Each structure stands twice: as structure tokens, then as C-alpha cells.
Amino acid sequence: MSTIRTIARIRPLLEKELDKDVIVRADRVEDGKPLTIVKIPSPKNGAEEFSFAFNSVYEQATSQEDLFTAEVAPHMKALFQGLDVTIFAYGVTGTGKTHTMRGGLRLAERGVIPRLLSNVFRRGKKMIKDTNGATVVAVALSYYEIYNDKVYDLLESPEKRTPAGLPLREKDGKTMIVGLSERSCDDLKDFEKLYIESNNNRVTAATKLNAHSSRSHAILRVKVTQTTGDMVRESTASAIDLAGSEDNRRTDNGKERLVESAAINKSLFVLSQCVDAITRGDKRIPYRESKMTRILSLGQNNGITIMILNLAPIRSYHLDTLSSLNVSSRAKRIEVREIENEIVYKQAPRTNSGFGGSNIPRQPLRPLNNAHNVHTGALAAKAAEKAEKPDKPAKAFSVYTDKKPAVATRLIAPAANTSLPRQPLQSTRPSETTESLLRPSKLARPTAQSLLRPPQPTASSQQQQPQQISITPDQIEAMVEKKVAEILASRAAEAASAAPPPPQLAAAEPTTTATQSEISDEVKRRLEALERRIDNEPDGRSEGLRFLLQARQAKEHGDDEAALAFYEKALAYFPGQAKLMAKIERLRVKLGKTDGQAEPKLKSPRKERKSRDDGGGNEDGDYQEGTEADIDDDDDQADEKPARGRAGRKRSPGRKTKVFMDEDASDGAACASPHTKKLLGVVNSRDLALIRGLHGFGAKKAQDLVDHLTLRGEGESGRIESLAQLRMLPGMGGRTVERAYEGLVGEV
Numbered sequence: 231m232s233t234i235r236t237i238a239r240i241r242p243l244l245e246k247e248l249d250k251d252v253i254v255r256a257d258r259v260e261d262g263k264p265l266t267i268v269k270i271p272s273p274k275n276g277a278e279e280f281s282f283a284f285n286s287v288y289e290q291a292t293s294q295e296d297l298f299t300a301e302v303a304p305h306m307k308a309l310f311q312g313l314d315v316t317i318f319a320y321g322v323t324g325t326g327k328t329h330t331m332r333g334g335l336r337l338a339e340r341g342v343i344p345r346l347l348s349n350v351f352r353r354g355k356k357m358i359k360d361t362n363g364a365t366v367v368a369v370a371l372s373y374y375e376i377y378n379d380k381v382y383d384l385l386e387s388p389e390k391r392t393p394a395g396l397p398l399r400e401k402d403g404k405t406m407i408v409g410l411s412e413r414s415c416d417d418l419k420d421f422e423k424l425y426i427e428s429n430n431n432r433v434t435a436a437t438k439l440n441a442h443s444s445r446s447h448a449i450l451r452v453k454v455t456q457t458t459g460d461m462v463r464e465s466t467a468s469a470i471d472l473a474g475s476e477d478n479r480r481t482d483n484g485k486e487r488l489v490e491s492a493a494i495n496k497s498l499f500v501l502s503q504c505v506d507a508i509t510r511g512d513k514r515i516p517y518r519e520s521k522m523t524r525i526l527s528l529g530q531n532n533g534i535t536i537m538i539l540n541l542a543p544i545r546s547y548h549l550d551t552l553s554s555l556n557v558s559s560r561a562k563r564i565e566v567r568e569i570e571n572e573i574v575y576k577q578a579p580r581t582n583s584g585f586g587g588s589n590i591p592r593q594p595l596r597p598l599n600n601a602h603n604v605h606t607g608a609l610a611a612k613a614a615e616k617a618e619k620p621d622k623p624a625k626a627f628s629v630y631t632d633k634k635p636a637v638a639t640r641l642i643a644p645a646a647n648t649s650l651p652r653q654p655l656q657s658t659r660p661s662e663t664t665e666s667l668l669r670p671s672k673l674a675r676p677t678a679q680s681l682l683r684p685p686q687p688t689a690s691s692q693q694q695q696p697q698q699i700s701i702t703p704d705q706i707e708a709m710v711e712k713k714v715a716e717i718l719a720s721r722a723a724e725a726a727s728a729a730p731p732p733p734q735l736a737a738a739e740p741t742t743t744a745t746q747s748e749i750s751d752e753v754k755r756r757l758e759a760l761e762r763r764i765d766n767e768p769d770g771r772s773e774g775l776r777f778l779l780q781a782r783q784a785k786e787h788g789d790d791e792a793a794l795a796f797y798e799k800a801l802a803y804f805p806g807q808a809k810l811m812a813k814i815e816r817l818r819v820k821l822g823k824t825d826g827q828a829e830p831k832l833k834s835p836r837k838e839r840k841s842r843d844d845g846g847g848n849e850d851g852d853y854q855e856g857t858e859a860d861i862d863d864d865d866d867q868a869d870e871k872p873a874r875g876r877a878g879r880k881r882s883p884g885r886k887t888k889v890f891m892d893e894d895a896s897d898g899a900a901c902a903s904p905h906t907k908k909l910l911g912v913v914n915s916r917d918l919a920l921i922r923g924l925h926g927f928g929a930k931k932a933q934d935l936v937d938h939l940t941l942r943g944e945g946e947s948g949r950i951e952s953l954a955q956l957r958m959l960p961g962m963g964g965r966t967v968e969r970a971y972e973g974l975v976g977e978v
């Protein structure tokens with residue numbers, strides 16, 4: 231165990247900033263010791279000074295190279311030993327996060343990211359020299375941003391983005407992004423081209439505090455795959471440039487910027503709550519409340535984590551600086567496990583690999599896929615191919631050995647936490663002794679033999695060829711999901727631009743158009759709510775919900791064929807759902823597909839679990855109810871519906887009418903309905919007792935809201951003017967606001 235390494239970097243004064251305004255300074259515990267303290271005066275009493283301790287503090291004059299050499303370079307060896315390394319820049323807007331991570335174009339100004347890549351390639355090249363090409367290193371990049379709590383692939387052109395962004399999914403305790411692309415990268419030039427191009431896809435904008443403010447969190451993942459003979463070791467360096475928290479009283483942000491800002495502030499607030507919860511030792515860490523925290527999973531990932539707190543030295547940032555100092559000095563206490571990723575071995579061919587048709591059940595994951603960090607089929611195949619074709623090393627690197635080769639014999643032992651048996655090692659590694667096989671170790675290193683012997687095309691390795699170019703089920707799934715999302719998005723775009731309004735709408739009164747847009751908003755909200763639920767559901771359930779979501783999206787876009795197909799797929803996960811079956815039946819009738827079949831016959835992957843739950847577990851009941859609610863509300867959107875959601879139904883069973891909130895974001899509070907005004911009035915009163923009286927507000931939620939409002943400050947800019955704004959506040963969300971609103975309606 232070690233703790234997150236937290237370092238602070240104070241940026242130099244910018245043009246127009248004055249020396250006399252400097253209030254942040256670096257200090258040391260005692261003379262002769264390195265700088266580890268940040269000092270800042272109390273905002274209330276200038277004579278009093280607060281001190282915050284870090285692992286290291288860097289003053290204004292610190293160069294990019296100094297920072298990299300001192301803080302990042304020492305961990306590159308660990309990266310090649312199989313540890314994941316995460317470096318993230320945190321701080322208020324305009325404090326130098328992007329400068330630190332990306333830097334400028336001139337050599338001396340290059341930031342952590344280009345230097346890291348340069349180091350990786352250099353180290354790789356050294357490997358080839360040291361091992362005469364016995365080890366191959368492949369580098370692959372993923373680069374994405376989280377903008378308004380949606381994940382977008384920066385390696386893809388913005389036109390390919392779907393409104394909902396890429397979904398997240400949990401797998402083996404890790405959060406993965408479904409459909410995220412990955413590009414292999416052979417050298418620094420390759421990287422720079424890709425990085426510059428994809429940075430153009432990132433959302434940035436000018437705000438009053440920063441002419442090139444990042445409006446999104448950007449995450450670059452550098453996957454390093456080392457292949458020696460039949461062993462593959464994979465580790466990842468993640469470099470994260472978080473968007474900066476900002477005080478909107480100082481930004482002069484317009485509406486669009488405010489929405490972005492609210493999303494940024496919310497995710498950073500959740501991050502600070504996660505830090506608090508972890509350091510308090512809470513059982514529940516609110517990772518899931520924002521995509522950024524879910525992906526960052528502070529304290530959850532094995533490996534090395536470095537948090538760089540960027541600070542502006544001047545008084546105008548005073549309160550913001552204090553709050554970011556608070557968060558990061560607490561983050562210092564978060565413990566992380568520095569565990570190396572396991573070595574995995576190339577698999578024996580699977581008989582069922584490939585696209586076997588929909589009736590072939592998904593295969594259980596093999597040990598390879600159970601490893602901490604799994605090399606994906608395509609990349610590993612590429613790496614393996616390179617390893618086994620020494621005549622054609624596009625970019626081959628050799629192993630960099632830190633210790634004498636004798637140590638290397640340890641790596642062939644199966645890792646202690648691998649529950650499933652590996653392939654018999656004897657077949658591929660005849661030279662290993664039983665003793666070495668039994669010795670558990672995660673210090674996976676190449677064996678002396680494997681380092682020294684050139685890769686021989688053995689019978690078994692030849693046998694493995696088909697496997698090396700196969701695609702894993704997850705990749706297939708990701709590709710399918712991505713494709714579906716793309717198709718739906720392009721259909722939506724086509725429909726929006728080409729389709730004339732349906733006759734019944736065209737002929738209707740002008741008010742119908744307004745109703746339609748309200749309905750679309752409502753549908754959109756529901757889709758988003760469902761998407762959020764999908765993100766939060768465990769695997770099997772989320773599959774089904776995902777199909778439901780896709781069905782609804784297809785239906786939204788008027789594609790009944792696709793909707794039917796998705797509903798049918800969803801039925802496999804929710805067998806016996808009367809409403810879902812009725813829906814399928816209606817669509818079949820509509821599409822003229824009635825074949826006298828009373829009920830679609832579909833295999834249920836959940837059958838076993840269902841029968842188990844029917845035996846008394848309450849999980850299914852809860853689940854069925856939620857599912858019914860999801861299935862229930864997508865038809866006939868103009869109809870008034872019972873309030874959806876479990877909590878809503880339980881609290882107001884008698885109420886049959888769906889409460890539609892007025893969407894007041896554009897009009898401001900003046901045009902809002904009485905209920906909205908009332909709700910906003912309660913919120914803006916900042917009166918804890920009144921807020922606690924709102925439907926769905928417990929003591930903690932009320933206190934969090936009051937704290938947040940206090941942080942926003944007094945006056946107009948601190949007020950919440952719309953439900954949309956309220957929804958974006960930390961800890962709020964659509965459902966909370968909806969419930970509070972419904973509660974007020976119920977009081978009338």
C-alpha cells in the first residue's frame with residue numbers, strides 16, 4: 231500500500247497579474263528540506279496563515295522538464311514492470327492544468343504527456359537493443375473527453391458523436407468505456423500527429439478567466455503491451471487534464487458556458503466528496519455520481535497515482551485556491567495498492583471464436599480475460615504477430631531489464647489471485663521447473679530463457695495463430711453497440727433534416743408543436759434517466775435495459791423495425807414481461823408481422839436467476855418493478871402517465887397523472903410556473919429547515935445544497951434561476967428535482 235502522491239505547482243504570474251497580489255507561496259518544514267508546504271493567508275484575517283502539506287511543491291519558476299524529471303520519470307520503470315500509472319491535474323480554471331499536462335509546442339514547453347510518450351518510446355527502443363528483439367513493445371492510445379457528463383471519443387471525428395456519448399460498463403471491477411477506439415502508435419511523430427489532431431476535437435472555449443479554457447475533462451490512456459515469447463504484459467499510463475472548477479461570478483459565462491460549468495463543478499464536487507468519503511473510511515464512496523469520478527476511481531485502481539494540484543498565486547483566486555488546497559491535501563491520505571498487472575499467456579484457440587450466430591451462447595471468460603489488465607485481442611494479436619515474425623518488426627523494442635535475468639524465472643508462476651487455471655504451461659514453456667510454477671508472484675518478468683532465445687515458431691504458437699487474430703466477445707459487443715449508436719444518430723440527423731412533419735402534426739394547431747417539443751424533452755429526459763440507470767445496473771440487467779433504450783431511441787426516430795428487433799432482444803433479459811410482450815405484439819401488428827404467435831419465443835439468459843428469485847428473493851420484485859416502469863413509458867408519449875420510478879409510485883400510489891415540470895431554463899424564473907417559483911424560492915431561501923421539508927430531501931442532501939449555495943455566494947449570481955440549473959447542482963440530478971417538484975404539486 232502507498233498513498234496517492236500529491237504535488238502542488240504554483241504557476242507564474244501572467245500578463246496583467248501583479249507581484250503585489252501574490253498570496254500563495256511554497257515553503258519547507260525546516261531549512262535544508264525540500265519544498266513541501268503551500269502557505270496562503272486566511273481570507274478573514276490576513277495576519278493568519280494556513281499551511282497545506284504535499285509530497286512536493288513546485289514554485290513559479292519550475293520548468294516543464296524539472297517537473298517531469300522529478301515527478302513522472304521515476305515512475306516509468308514501474309510502468310514497464312506492469313504497474314498502471316495515473317497522473318491527473320486538478321485545480322481552478324486558469325491555473326495551468328493544460329499547460330502542465332499538454333504544454334506548448336516548443337520543446338522546452340512540452341508538458342507531461344508528450345514527455346511521457348517520448349520516455350515510453352525511448353525505453354522501448356532500449357529494450358530492443360538489450361534483448362536483440364526478443365521482446366516486442368506495442369503502444370496504443372485511447373483519448374476521450376467527458377463533456378457535460380458524457381463520454382466522447384477524441385480519436386473519432388466529432389460528427390460521429392452520438393448525443394448520449396459512449397456508455398460505461400463495469401467489468402472485473404474496472405470501469406470500461408464501451409466502443410472507445412484505440413490506435414496503435416509507433417513513434418513520437420505518430421503520437422504528436424494524432425494528439426494534435428484529436429485535441430482539435432476537444433471542447434474548449436474562452437471564458438473571462440482563461441482564453442482557452444478546457445470545458446471538458448480529457449483523458450489520455452497509453453497502453454504499453456510487452457510481448458516476450460508467449461507472455462504478454464500490459465500496463466497503462468493515464469494522463470488526465472481535468473477541467474477547472476470555476477466561480478461563475480467571475481467568469482461572465484453565458485448560458486451555454488454556465489451549463490458546462492455546472493457539469494464541471496458538479497463532477498469536481500463529486501470528486502471532492504469521494505476524497506472525503508475515502509479519507510473518512512466510508513463504506514459508500516459516491517463514485518457513480520459522475521462519469522469522471524467513476525472513470526478515475528480514485529483509490530480503487532492498483533498502481534501509482536499522482537495528483538498535480540495547479541495553483542494560481544494571486545489574490546483573485548483566494549477562496550478557490552483554498553478549496554482546491556483542501557481537497558488535494560486530503561487526497562494525500564488516500565491509500566492505493568501498488569500491484570503490478572499480471573502476465574497473461576497467449577491462449578489456445580477457442581473452438582467457438584468468431585461470429586457463431588445469435589444462438590451460440592456467450593462463452594465464459596478465460597483466465598486471460600480475468601487478469602487485471604487485459605490485452606485486447608486485436609492489439610495482443612498485433613503484438614504477438616510482431617513477436618513471432620522477427621523478420622518484420624514494424625517497430626520492435628527489446629526488454630529493458632532492471633535486474634539480472636535470474637530473477638526473471640519468477641514470472642512464470644501463476645498469479646496468486648487468478649482463480650481459474652491457466653493453460654498448462656508445460657506445453658508452451660517446457661523449460662520451467664515445477665518449483666518455479668508453484669511460486670506465486672506478481673513481479674512478472676521475462677525469464678532468462680525467453681529473453682535470450684529468439685522466438686521460435688513452435689507447433690503450439692502456430693496453432694495459436696487463428697486465436698491471435700480473433701476478436702473477443704467484448705470487442706464484438708463494443709463494435710455492435712457503437713455501430714447501432716452511430717446508425718441511430720445518423721438516422722436521427724437525417725430524419726431531422728429531411729422528414730416533413732407527420733400529417734397529423736402538420737395539420738394540428740400551433741400549440742401542438744409546442745406540445746411535441748415538450749414531449750420530446752420529456753422523452754429525452756426519460757431516455758437520459760434510463761441511460762443513467764443502465765450505467766448503474768449490474769451487467770445482465772443492464773444488457774436488457776440497454777436494448778430497451780435502443781428500442782426507444784429507434785422508436786423515437788420512427789424506425790419501428792429496429793425498435794421491434796431491440797424489444798425482442800430485451801425480452802430475452804426480461805422474460806414474461808407482459809407489457810414488453812404487448813409492445814412487441816403491437817409493433818408486429820403494425821408492421822404486418824403477425825404470424826399467429828401469441829408470444830415471441832426467446833431464450834432467456836436470466837431464466838435461471840429468475841426462478842431462483844421467484845423462490846422468495848426480493849431482488850427480482852424490485853427489478854421487475856423498475857423494468858415495468860421503463861417498459862411502460864415509451865408508447866403514446868402524449869398520454870398522461872402515472873408518475874414513474876419506484877420511489878415515486880410508492881409514495882403517491884393514488885396519483886394517476888404524470889406531473890410535467892415546466893422547463894424554465896431559457897425563460898428564467900420570471901416566466902416559471904407557480905410550482906417552479908415555489909421550489910426555487912425554497913432553494914434560494916437557503917433555509918435548511920425549509921429545504922429539508924422538500925419531498926425527497928434528507929438531512930444530508932439539504933445540508934449539501936445549503937453548503938453549495940453558500941459557496942456560490944450572495945447576490946444575483948448565487949441564486950438558482952431555473953430547474954435546469956438546480957438539476958445540475960452537485961448531489962441534485964433530475965430525479966431529485968422532479969420529486970421535490972411533484973411534492974409541491976401534491977401539496978396544492
Ligand SMILES: Nc1ncnc2c1ncn2[C@@H]1O[C@H](COP(=O)(O)OP(=O)(O)OP(=O)(O)O)[C@@H](O)[C@H]1O
Nearest residue numbers: 241242323324325326327328329440443444473474
Ligand atoms: N507554468 C506555467 N508557465 C507559463 N505559463 C503558464 C504556466 N501555467 C499556466 N500558464 C499559462 O496560464 C494560462 C492558463 O493555463 P491553462 O490553460 O493551462 O489553465 P487550465 O488550468 O488548464 O485552465 P482551464 O481549466 O480553464 O482549462 C495559459 O496562458 C498558460 O499558458
